[in-house]
Amino acid sequence: MHLSTTFISTLAFVALASAQTITGPFDCVPAGNYNLCANLWGRQAGVGGQNSTLVSTNGNNVAWNTVWNWANGPNSVKSYSNVESTVAKGIQLANIKSAPTTWTWEYASQSSGIRADVAYDIWTGVPQSGTAASSASSYEIMIWLSGLGGIQPVGSPVATNITVAGHRFDLWRGPNTNWQVLSFKTAEGDINDFNVDLNEFFQYIVQNEGVASTQFVQSIQAGTEPFTGSANLVTSNYSVSIN
Template identity: 70%
Template sequence: MFIAGLALGAFVAAVSAQTMTGQFDCEPAGGFTLCQNLWGKAAGVGSQSSTLVGFEGNTVSWFTNWTWANGPNNVKSYANVLSTAAQGVQLSAIKSAPTAWSWQYDAKSQGIRADVSYDIWFGKAASGQPASSASSYEIMIWLSGLGGIQPVGSQITTATPIAGHTWNLWKGPNANWQVLSFVSSTGDITDFNVDLKAFFDYLVSSQGVASTQFVQAIQTGTEAFTGSANLFIKNFTVSINQ
């Protein structure tokens, strides 16, 4: 598997050319799109930049630096990559959805409030923008949640085993969609290698999600609340097999 530190010299030009600072800046990154998405910046003060390190095949590496203050319970940003290939497939047609994500905080302040998470969108149609009128469900998978932050809604399960890990599941409404958030019950998972189909199957069998729903988008990144951090995504990959 491609690791960002390997063959770094090949990406020096890309790094200098593709550091983003604007609120909604995006850049193509092979089979992904890297976006700043500082959608909640008005709730605090601070700044954030995101940089593409490189990509190879269906794997991408990037990092984001941020400092945010005020509004401790408000998300300031969701710097993320969105897969441009793993989308548009009905849940009932998915045979597997392998993913691997290796990440680390190169630096972080004390008292940081942030999560590192998947943001997966389901809808009744094969296509649709995340967080839009086309969204039926927002499925989050928190590999890290620091500073006492909580997902939307309330906790409905404790230490539920899925895909070799245990999760506390939270559920609640947001706009016109339902949010279901799997939060690691054992702390940070910095090397994650699973089949997302295990989560999809659980949602269909135990949470009333219809198998006719489509995976409209798979994003991964970090929701920043307050503090400062340098988050390095060493490598990330995802695919959907029918």
């Protein structure tokens, strides 16, 4: 099929017009069923900066990238640039039938020796709704698809080399403020093409970690936590839903 130069130029213009870059420390931009937020909450622990660009949305799918460059404070998280679902929330763990998610990502570039993770950050609590990392939070459930530079989750390991949703993880647990952190850290290296049912993680912590099935999912976020170095993290496709 032959496409005219005018038509191709129009497509290029539409793609460029849809791209939006956020640079402020707490900027957010609507992204279909999500909000893309910079969240440079730990920026004062180092020197540097970052920006995130919303590339496209298509139904429940979203694509974005985050470019960051941080120095100093090698053991401190500088930010959590992420997308947060505006629809996949408000359901008790006991009532979830499935929670399918897809996340395809890669480092388009990275400096040597970067310290960073690529991870889901899922929040549950007693009330049906609540802001992430707040007084309404009971549990923070992280799923690390990457952890470079020797960084470790909060707490200490409570289970190693377990298989959940077809992948191998080490499970870490520890306190943070008023909530407990449960982190599934990949035990098989970077997982760049993740296509699973998050309900398998929910069921695991209910059955093995004493999490009450009456807990409500309050927020599902996905993004990166850089410590030091520089990188361009590209997510070509991401989606999550709860049924």
